[in-house]
Amino acid sequence: MIREQLRGLIQNALHSLNLEEEIVELEQTTDPLHGDYATNVALMYAKKAGLNPRELAQRITEELSRAPSSDIEKIEIAGPGFINFRLSDEYFSGALDNALKKSKKWGNNETLAGKKVIVEYADPNPFKEFHIGHLMSNTIGESIARIIEASGADTKRACYQGDVGMHVAKAVWGMIWIPNESGKPKKPSDDASLQKKISFIAESYAFGATAFEANPSVKEQIAGINKNIYSREGPQTNEIYDWGRKVSLDYFETIYKKLGTKFDFNFFESQTGEFGKKVVLENPAIFEKSDGAIVYKGDESKGLHTRVFINSEGLPTYESKELGLAKIKYDIYPYDTSIVITGNEVNDYFRVILDAMSKVFPELAKKTVHISHGMLRLPSGKMSSRTGDVITAESLIADTKERALAKISQEAFLQGEKDILAEKVALGAIKYSILKQASGKDIIFDFEQSLSFEGDSGPYLQYTYARTRSLLEKAKGRDIDVLFKRTETNALHKVILHFPEIVLRANEEREPHFIATYLIELAREFNSFYAHTIVLNDAPDEPHKLALVKAVSQTLENGLNLLGISAPERM
C-alpha cells in the first residue's frame, strides 16, 4: 500500500539525518491544496533536531528526493512545516486498475487473517418485544461483524437470549392470570398468527410487571414461578413457558431474516446460568457470601462495584451467566477475540464481570472486548415495555416501508418487486440513521429527521448505486479502460481510492460510521461529477470515465455491504 511506502521513505530520510523516529504520522489529506498525503514529522522533531520546522522539512525533502519514485509527482513544504506528497497520475491509474480487478474484494484487508473472532449482538429477550433498541444493537453488530470478516478473520455471529429470569417469570405469570372481557382463556389458539401470539405475550408481560410492583403477594408468586422455570418443577408453568419461548424465538427468526443477519450460534441464559453458577461455586476464594447471596467484591478504588453473582434464592444473576457464557463460547469456538456488543447501560456491570473473569478465566478475559452503543431514545423520552410505551422494530420498519412505497414510481415495477424494494429502502434508511454516527452515543430518534430518504441518508447511497448500475447497463459493449486518453486525475478518482484505508480504520476502531460518512462523500462526489460530465459521449476519454463509474459502483456495493445495507440495481 502506498501509505507504507511513503512511511518507509520518510523513516529512511529521518535516519539519514540521524533522527531516531518514534512515530511517523502520515495523513491522507482532504484538501487538494495539501497534496494527497501529508506528514508532520518536521514539526514533531524540529526541537530534537535543533532546527526550526521549515528548515528541518527542507532537509527531509532533500533526503527524500535522493530516491525518486514514479508514484510520487511532487513533494512540497507548506504552512508551518508540513511535507505534502502529491502522487503521480501513473500511480492513480495503477491503483484504480487494481481496485477494479479486486472487484468484490476491493477494500478488504488481511489484518485479521487467521484469527477467530466471535461477535455477539442483538440479544433480545424471549417473552419481550424486539424493539428499536435491539434493532440498533443488531445493526451495529452486523456491520462490525462484516467489517471484521472483510479484514480476514474467521467470523462467527452469536446471539444470547434471556430465556430465564424475572422478566420471563413476570410474562408467564401474566399469561396465566391476564383477564379478558368474556372470562375465557386469552391465550391465542395454535393456528392464530405469530403476530397475535406475540402481542398476547407482550400484553401479559406488561400485566405481570405492573402487578409485580403493585402487589406483594404477586411478587411472591412470580418469584416462585421464576424458581420453577429454572428447575422445571411446575407442569403448568412448563407448558406455558415452552409455548411462549417457542413463539418468541420463531418471531425473532423472522426479524433476523428481514434484517439480513444469520447467527451461527444461539446461546440461552437457561444454559449459561447453570454453568455460570457452577463456576462461581467452584471459586469460593474469589466469590464470597454476603447476606445470603454470593457476591464479587469489586475494587472500589478502581471504580468497580460489588455485584451479586448468585442471589439469596440460589439463582445465578446476569453476572454469573455472562461469566459462564465466555467459557461456553470458547468451548464451542476457540476464539482469539470475543466481542460482546450491548447498550451502554451495562457498562459498569461489564467492568466488574471482566474483573472477575480475569481471576477465573484470565486467558478469556484478555480476549474479551466489550463494545457498548448508546441508547435509541425518542424525543418523548425513554421506552418502557412495562407501560407498553415501546416502538417495536417491526412497526418501525412497516411505517418506513409505507413512506418508501409512496416514493417509488408506479409504472416501473411489478407489484412484488415494489414491495421488496420498499423494504430494502426502508431498512437502508433505518440502518444508515443508526450507523452514520459514532456508535457510543445516544441517538435521538425522530421519525422525520432520522428516516430521511434524501441527503445524508441510506437511500441517497442506494440511489447513487442504482444510478451507476443503470449507466453501466447502457454502456454495455463499450470500452472501459483506466488509462485510455485520460486528461488528469480528478477528485472523484482520488476519493474512490481512499476506500481501503477507511475500512482499515473502521476495523481498528470497530466503528462502522467511518464507512458510512465515507460513502456519503463518495456518492456526493460522484453525483456532482455526474451532473457536470456526460459519460457516454463517444469522446476519447469515455473509457476512462466508465472506469470511474464502474469503480464507484463497486465501492458503493462493497461499502453498503459492510454496513449491512442492500444495494438495489434499480429503485
Added chain:
RNA sequence: GCGCCCGUAGCUCAAUGGAUAGAGUACUUGGCUUCGAACCAAGGGGUUGGGGGUUCGAUCCCCUCCGGGCGCACCA
C-alpha cells in the same frame, strides 16, 4: 454523593493533536427536450457549554465549574 459517558451551525451529526472546524436538514434562489431530479449548483448561518493549563499548534489531552445521560446488591 461517587463512578463512567456526552456537550460543535436553528435541528441531526462529522472532523487521526495540525493548515481556512465540515456535511445533511431547514430557509432563500437557480437547473429536468442530453446517460435516473431520492439529484446538482449558489447563499447566509460558529466565542466547538464557561474558565484555566499543557503544546510550535487544542473541538480533541489535563484541571475546574455549568448542563444532560447512564450506573451505583440480589432485574437483564
